[in-house]
Amino acid sequence: MRSSDIDVHGTADEQLRRAGQRYTANRRSLVDALVGSSGPVTVIELLESIDGMAQSSAYRNLAVLEEAGVVHRVVTDDDTARYELAEHLTGHHHHLVCARCGAVIDIDVPNVIEDELRSLSAKVARAHGFRIDHHRLDLVGTCGNCTAPTD
Amino acid sequence: MRSSDIDVHGTADEQLRRAGQRYTANRRSLVDALVGSSGPVTVIELLESIDGMAQSSAYRNLAVLEEAGVVHRVVTDDDTARYELAEHLTGHHHHLVCARCGAVIDIDVPNVIEDELRSLSAKVARAHGFRIDHHRLDLVGTCGNCTAPTD
DNA sequence: ATGAGTGCAAAGGCTTTGCATTAGG
DNA sequence: CCTAATGCAAAGCCTTTGCACTCAT
Numbered sequence: 001m002r003s004s005d006i007d008v009h010g011t012a013d014e015q016l017r018r019a020g021q022r023y024t025a026n027r028r029s030l031v032d033a034l035v036g037s038s039g040p041v042t043v044i045e046l047l048e049s050i051d052g053m054a055q056s057s058a059y060r061n062l063a064v065l066e067e068a069g070v071v072h073r074v075v076t077d078d079d080t081a082r083y084e085l086a087e088h089l090t091g092h093h094h095h096l097v098c099a100r101c102g103a104v105i106d107i108d109v110p111n112v113i114e115d116e117l118r119s120l121s122a123k124v125a126r127a128h129g130f131r132i133d134h135h136r137l138d139l140v141g142t143c144g145n146c147t148a149p150t151d
Numbered sequence: 152m153r154s155s156d157i158d159v160h161g162t163a164d165e166q167l168r169r170a171g172q173r174y175t176a177n178r179r180s181l182v183d184a185l186v187g188s189s190g191p192v193t194v195i196e197l198l199e200s201i202d203g204m205a206q207s208s209a210y211r212n213l214a215v216l217e218e219a220g221v222v223h224r225v226v227t228d229d230d231t232a233r234y235e236l237a238e239h240l241t242g243h244h245h246h247l248v249c250a251r252c253g254a255v256i257d258i259d260v261p262n263v264i265e266d267e268l269r270s271l272s273a274k275v276a277r278a279h280g281f282r283i284d285h286h287r288l289d290l291v292g293t294c295g296n297c298t299a300p301t302d
Numbered sequence: 303a304t305g306a307g308t309g310c311a312a313a314g315g316c317t318t319t320g321c322a323t324t325a326g327g
Numbered sequence: 328c329c330t331a332a333t334g335c336a337a338a339g340c341c342t343t344t345g346c347a348c349t350c351a352t
Binding site (some may be wrong): 079 | 332335341
């Protein structure tokens, strides 16, 4: 399942309506920007690629979109939040993170591991009285650019 | 391997010396506070349990301790950093996170999964030109308190 | 004595909020 | 019309930094 295979805007619209929200031009712009990215992006990056949107609108609308389940807020190592489309729009995936420059790349993980993680979740939920919603798996290292000779 | 089984202060001292740093009273207090916790704690929590240490000293010393490899900075969902002892002092583990209140609890993961993750890392490293240092696995959900009837 | 460590207060950077204006149903 | 959404500016919150003082070697 890839963003290109689904009617992202239609789905977003529907999810927002269901949440009692409108799918405004600004919100559409944000979703468009996210569709075009290969991994979670920062608010600043979004603003750069959108032009004319107030910073406060970006933050407010991303919050609305997250609340409605259209986008997902991601925090890695640096303390700048990043956003990506929700998993039902992108497919389940995990992240490869550069600890140096903060770059984040989407990666897929073998089903064997996903299965193991699901059963682990069930076990841990029981043991600790949690309800587990999802798991998060990041591989953290240094990307090609940051290892480059220029260092 | 548990904190109680190792000479944490001796190790910390040695690591700091190796990094050209001193193991001062403040740094020792921070390590002590971390030894007593069952998971990553926020700087504010550390300050509450220490008494008399300036906030700036906490941040500065935690940075030094992290640089020396004594502690590890952890970021989860809220944007407050948390700190824990480095893995060679606590053993390799992962985190159970409450998305509601932010609580973080250490958990162990079966070796099968750890093995799978290691080989996944190697594969992904090759595919993306990364050098992978470690992985991070969080199970995210809602803890018992936050699911309680009082809601 | 000399540089590292400390505390206090001020500054920074990301994010949120207040308020008046604009736009959508 | 009437509420939601927007932009601008101000405020908040966590974290970092500047500076003078203190401590350890």
